[in-house]
Amino acid sequence: MEMPVIRPIEKQDNARLTELIRSILDDFGVPRIGSAYADSALDDMYSAYQMEKSAYFVIDDNGTLLGGAGIAQLDNFDGPVCELQKMYFAIEARGRGLGTEMMRICLEKAKEFGYEKVYLETMPYMIAAQKLYERSGFTYIDGPLGDTGHYACQTHMIKQL
Template sequence: MEAPIIRLIEKKDNTQIAAVIRSVLEDFNVPKVGTAYADKSLDCMFETYQKPKGVYFVVEENGKIIGGAGVAQLDNFDGNVCELQKMYFLPEARGRGVGAQMMEFCVAKAREFGFEKIYLETMEYMTHAQKLYKQAGFEYIPCAMGDTGHYSCPVHMIKKL
């Protein structure tokens, strides 16, 4: 069995990563509106990240996409802040250090792009994810920044880069 590899998303990954994200959101009973589930970009992730200061990585193991995450400018926000976006992993990817490794890739890219801070939104019951974010240096903030359209995500966190 090969070790999982983290690589840039390719057009051929669109269907698999969309299925991964929807599967994880369904597993956690995340609302289908006001969250990433409803994002139009879910079915065209490769195309969505073909823009300046935007990147999306996938985790591949034995030819199968088992997770992903990306960074891009925070929508509708006037400032040098990016957002950690669509970081989701199938159960077989969890508890193996893949999330921490993916976080390193994303934070490094955010720094390379010259962002000052990295922001994220999540659900209150995604406690394992929040633990990972805290270990990576994210801190809770009381309200949302920008307008991601994810009004059903009540937990907001930020990290200085």
């Protein structure tokens, strides 16, 4: 079986990616307010990641999107800190090493852009994701950095690059 490809987002990915991310958030019972679910960026992910020092990658399995993740400057924070954003994978993508590879690509891009730290927010019950973050060198911090508007996400982590 051919491995899916991780590639930069393309404009034609928008509709499918929006649908995929919102369905994954629904599957996990993530609140629709105070989380990524309400982000206007979800409706046009391609455009949202065209700003300087940001990138978004998708998992493409022969034309079927299985997930994605991106990095961008942390909102409302002054300093060389980016946020790992909208890292979600369909059930078919989980447990195949794709999360580890996606993380490697995102962290490499963050270094290339000159960031010194990577911050993330997640839901306390997203245990498998947190295990990936810990394996990737993230540590827990006591509260949020910046202001992403994701007040429903009560777990905060950071990694020094």
